[in-house]
Amino acid sequence: MNTKISALIRARKQAGFIPVIPDIKCISPKEGDLLRGRDPVEVAKLLAEAGAPALSVVTESKNFGGSLELLERIAALTKLPTLRKDFITCVDDLKITKDCGAEAILLICAAQPFSLLIKLYEEALKIGLEPLVESHTKEELILAGKIGAKLVGINNRNILELERDDGTVSATELLAKYKPKDAILISESSIQTPVEAQAAIRAGADAVLIGTAIWQAENMRECYLALSRGMGDYV
Numbered sequence: 052m053n054t055k056i057s058a059l060i061r062a063r064k065q066a067g068f069i070p071v072i073p074d075i076k077c078i079s080p081k082e083g084d085l086l087r088g089r090d091p092v093e094v095a096k097l098l099a100e101a102g103a104p105a106l107s108v109v110t111e112s113k114n115f116g117g118s119l120e121l122l123e124r125i126a127a128l129t130k131l132p133t134l135r136k137d138f139i140t141c142v143d144d145l146k147i148t149k150d151c152g153a154e155a156i157l158l159i160c161a162a163q164p165f166s167l168l169i170k171l172y173e174e175a176l177k178i179g180l181e182p183l184v185e186s187h188t189k190e191e192l193i194l195a196g197k198i199g200a201k202l203v204g205i206n207n208r209n210i211l212e213l214e215r216d217d218g219t220v221s222a223t224e225l226l227a228k229y230k231p232k233d234a235i236l237i238s239e240s241s242i243q244t245p246v247e248a249q250a251a252i253r254a255g256a257d258a259v260l261i262g263t264a265i266w267q268a269e270n271m272r273e274c275y276l277a278l279s280r281g282m283g284d285y286v
């Protein structure tokens with residue numbers, strides 16, 4: 052599957068939906084166990100069928116309970132592109148990601164020096180991985196623009212605090228205007244309700260990436276659909 056996440060986000064938007072990328076995350080450092088006995092691969096399947104344009108899979112194990120095996124299993128079951136979310140620090144990580152069947156990789160502006168970020172960005176493109184360049188400040192968004200990033204994230208929480216902070220969608224509202232020109236913008240983390248998803252889109256995001264709210268919903272499919280429509284009871 053070679054379709055880029057950015058193209059699928061555009062298509063979902065044109066179809067009149069808020070593009071919601073579900074985050075397959077086993078543990079939240081803030082909320083604890085999210086699986087509660089469920090199989091994350093089955094959940095990924097359910098959310099793909101509900102209309103997700105792509106699937107995000109957290110592979111970091113120590114704090115988020117993820118694994119490369121999980122990424123591999125999800126990439127094998129779906130035709131959708133999968134995004135690997137982890138702390139990527141070397142070129143070998145990119146090759147491993149590609150070998151797992153992922154199409155996209157998260158690169159965090161704050162996680163390494165600029166020179167390494169550029170190297171990872173260019174190497175990712177070279178081996179056919181779509182890089183999502185993640186920022187949390189105005190300066191990092193400007194950095195993403197300097198790299199030439201076409202797919203950019205604003206993490207509403209601080210990933211360097213392992214997302215234990217009380218970030219809100221107001222980070223996207225504050226920062227979206229600094230996104231690189233023509234880039235597709237994804238608002239990530241701390242989005243709980245259809246109203247907040249809508250607020251992120253109104254602020255200039257093209258898509259939202261949501262984990263906890265979907266995992267904690269009584270009915271994951273209904274929650275996903277309500278977020279995609281920007282309306283519903285999941286408040």
Ligand SMILES: O=C(O)c1ccccc1NCC(=O)[C@H](O)[C@H](O)COP(=O)(O)O
Binds near residue numbers: 138261
């Ligand atoms: O986003 C990162 O930089 C990251 C890096 C390594 C491991 C996990 C990482 N983020 C976790 C997430 O992406 C969040 O789970 C995601 O944004 C969803 O957030 P929420 O809806 O608040 O669960």
